Amino acid sequence: MGRTVGIDLGTTNSEVAIVENGQARVLPGDDGDLMLPSCVGFSDTGKLVVGREALRQYAAAPDRTVRSIKRWMGTDHKTTLRVGGTESDETRDYLPHEISAMILRALKQRAETTLGEDVTQAVITVPAYFTDAQRQATKTAGEIAGLEVLQIINEPTAAALTYDVRSEETEQVLVYDLGGGTFDVSVVEITGDVTEVLASHGNNRLGGDDFDRRLQLHLAERFRQTHSVDVPDDLATQARLLRAAEQVKITLSSHAFASVREAFLGSKGKTALHLETEIARSDFEELIRPLLEETLEAIDRALADADLEPEDLDRVILVGGSTRIPLVQQMVEEHLGQSPVDGVQPDLCVALGAALQAGVLMGEAVEAILVDVIPHSLGISAAVTTPIGVMPGFFSVIIPRNSVVPVSRSEIYSTVSDDQPAVEIEIFQGENQVAEENVPLGSYRVEGLAPGPAGSHQIEVNFDFDLNGILTVTTTEKGKGQQGTLVVNYEGIQRLSSHELKQARADLDALFEADETIATAAIPLDPELTALIERAQQSLTTLAPEQAEELQNLLDQLETAIAIGETDPIADLQEELADFLYYATTNNP
Ligand code: AMP
Numbered sequence: 001m002g003r004t005v006g007i008d009l010g011t012t013n014s015e016v017a018i019v020e021n022g023q024a025r026v027l028p029g030d031d032g033d034l035m036l037p038s039c040v041g042f043s044d045t046g047k048l049v050v051g052r053e054a055l056r057q058y059a060a061a062p063d064r065t066v067r068s069i070k071r072w073m074g075t076d077h078k079t080t081l082r083v084g085g086t087e088s089d090e091t092r093d094y095l096p097h098e099i100s101a102m103i104l105r106a107l108k109q110r111a112e113t114t115l116g117e118d119v120t121q122a123v124i125t126v127p128a129y130f131t132d133a134q135r136q137a138t139k140t141a142g143e144i145a146g147l148e149v150l151q152i153i154n155e156p157t158a159a160a161l162t163y164d165v166r167s168e169e170t171e172q173v174l175v176y177d178l179g180g181g182t183f184d185v186s187v188v189e190i191t192g193d194v195t196e197v198l199a200s201h202g203n204n205r206l207g208g209d210d211f212d213r214r215l216q217l218h219l220a221e222r223f224r225q226t227h228s229v230d231v232p233d234d235l236a237t238q239a240r241l242l243r244a245a246e247q248v249k250i251t252l253s254s255h256a257f258a259s260v261r262e263a264f265l266g267s268k269g270k271t272a273l274h275l276e277t278e279i280a281r282s283d284f285e286e287l288i289r290p291l292l293e294e295t296l297e298a299i300d301r302a303l304a305d306a307d308l309e310p311e312d313l314d315r316v317i318l319v320g321g322s323t324r325i326p327l328v329q330q331m332v333e334e335h336l337g338q339s340p341v342d343g344v345q346p347d348l349c350v351a352l353g354a355a356l357q358a359g360v361l362m363g364e365a366v367e368a369i370l371v372d373v374i375p376h377s378l379g380i381s382a383a384v385t386t387p388i389g390v391m392p393g394f395f396s397v398i399i400p401r402n403s404v405v406p407v408s409r410s411e412i413y414s415t416v417s418d419d420q421p422a423v424e425i426e427i428f429q430g431e432n433q434v435a436e437e438n439v440p441l442g443s444y445r446v447e448g449l450a451p452g453p454a455g456s457h458q459i460e461v462n463f464d465f466d467l468n469g470i471l472t473v474t475t476t477e478k479g480k481g482q483q484g485t486l487v488v489n490y491e492g493i494q495r496l497s498s499h500e501l502k503q504a505r506a507d508l509d510a511l512f513e514a515d516e517t518i519a520t521a522a523i524p525l526d527p528e529l530t531a532l533i534e535r536a537q538q539s540l541t542t543l544a545p546e547q548a549e550e551l552q553n554l555l556d557q558l559e560t561a562i563a564i565g566e567t568d569p570i571a572d573l574q575e576e577l578a579d580f581l582y583y584a585t586t587n588n589p
Helices: 052-058 096-115 132-144 155-161 208-227 235-254 281-305 326-336 349-361 498-511 527-539 545-564 567-587
Strands: 003-009 013-020 023-026 039-042 048-050 065-067 079-082 091-094 119-126 148-154 170-178 183-191 194-203 257-268 271-280 315-319 368-373 378-386 389-399 407-414 423-429 439-446 458-465 470-477 481-489 494-497 517-519
Touching: 003 096, 003 132, 003 155, 003 349, 013 096, 013 349, 023 349, 039 052, 039 079, 039 096, 048 052, 048 096, 052 065, 065 079, 091 096, 096 119, 096 132, 119 132, 119 155, 119 349, 132 148, 148 155, 148 349, 155 170, 155 183, 155 194, 155 315, 155 349, 170 281, 170 326, 183 281, 194 281, 208 235, 208 257, 208 271, 208 281, 235 257, 235 271, 235 281, 235 407, 257 545, 257 567, 271 281, 271 545, 281 326, 315 326, 315 349, 378 458, 389 407, 389 458, 423 470, 439 470, 439 481, 527 545, 527 567, 545 567
Parallel strands: 003 119, 023 368, 119 148, 170 315
Antiparallel strands: 003 013, 013 023, 039 048, 039 065, 079 091, 170 183, 183 194, 257 271, 368 494, 378 389, 378 423, 407 458, 423 439, 458 470, 470 481, 481 517
16 A cells, blocks of 8 residues: 555645654655646647646646636536647546646655655545535545545644644634635634534635735836836736736735836837836735735634634634735734734645644554744844934844744844944844844845935845755845845754644753854856856847847846845846846847
8 A cells, every 4th residue: 555645735736745753744846846836737739737837838828728726626617728739739628626636646746756655545625615516526536646535624624733733622713714816714613633614704716816916907007107108918918917916925925025127018119118116015915905804804704603702712823825924914813812823834734734634544643743943033133222322232033933934034124323334234043132142143234325314224134044944134225126145054943843842942942052154155057047148148139229238237137146146136037037038039030
């Protein structure tokens, strides 16, 4: 018999997880990505593609690609897909469970490749409101994919399992799940191994995709205001704008503002027009607030149906990628009067819970799930204003200890004296309020600040701590763009089970002596980027002077980013360059 896995078959993304040595973990694909976009298609040569590759072709080839099939599960809705790149190519009809089977098959394959053994059985999750027909269709999809479906469990139940809700006491738990395309809120009652869904509400047409679309319209309006022309209404341009909108949204979850630069988005006569603007988190929050208010009404309905008041809830759990948005957390907390539990990543906890359940069914000693935490707070030295004047040297925490990694947080600081020409960013780890009493990790200066009164320059300091224990510190002067980056190799990451986590949270201070070294970034250039730069350099001679100048400017920015080893800007500029070349060469055959 092969291995048993837990699967979150989501509307936007799906994941597969296993239990190993009593602990659950999500398995990555070849690309290292833990999430597989729930998207299926045929390439222009007729090859079946599932996941990111399918998602990439979605905008350009909607007749060969399908996403969000979960909405149709349990119905006989047919999806017609063209199998190949030309109009004359054959089309085929698929039922929803047949498409879902392809996603499940891809997950099974992912697990088999990672584990090096057969995967034959699975626990699969579904929304609490799924009917019998929808559950049956999910089971059938699993069987088509070559999996014996041991159990179909509710997503909120799976999420709750990852939070150790297995006590003998009865607990009332509210699970708020906001993903890419759907929103559900469930109230579950858990006693030992028995979980009962008391009430469930939601909107299966509300999620992060709606936020992206609102932001897309907002960006289009900014473009129109700047240039007095509309963004072209063609599929490719709108797809670019939507992609930029999603990126801005994600950036704003950890930054107070995000800059957008989409070169050559439109034209006026022969003049190329670019979208260059900055979006503040507060702008974005105003766009999505009405949608989030709807989710609060659903919470009230679910609580009323369960005959409970907010204060009856023992825990509030956030699930789904869109709950990473700070305003979501804030509104749920204010509405319910308690903060959601902090712990497992919101987009992985359903899959982890499914794996735990699979482990239980297989009789394994399932204890916990794997959580990586930062054992010491990370921050910078800053001055604070007190009644007796400005006091320097305070430790301003940016990432609090015990944060689950990966984590990205930022804070905004202002200059404290008039005409202050520079700001020293000194990074420390520790818990002492006096910065110098903590362990220094590195420092650098942000220079060249224009003269101005105290407080006139706002500098955002962003800490990005990844799964490999790398801390990247980035400073951005508001309105001016990025100023500097420092990469710190931080070895002190710990792997804890969630049981151990609780214990460890109490005595972490004593646990750890960091062995950190400071390194500057050295990023090997990937061959795709090298080829792109070569292609761009060749195009310089064939383009109209105005476009050539724009291209040279992009190449210069890229060269600077590569020289100082800024990973994110390199990726952004690479994408911008690819878009530019695509556009410029399509319009100048
Ligand atoms: P899920 O369906 O749970 O996989 O969630 C997918 C949705 O979460 C998509 O709309 C993503 O754009 C969104 N998402 C993922 N990460 C973030 C983030 N850091 N901030 C805001 N939205 C995010």
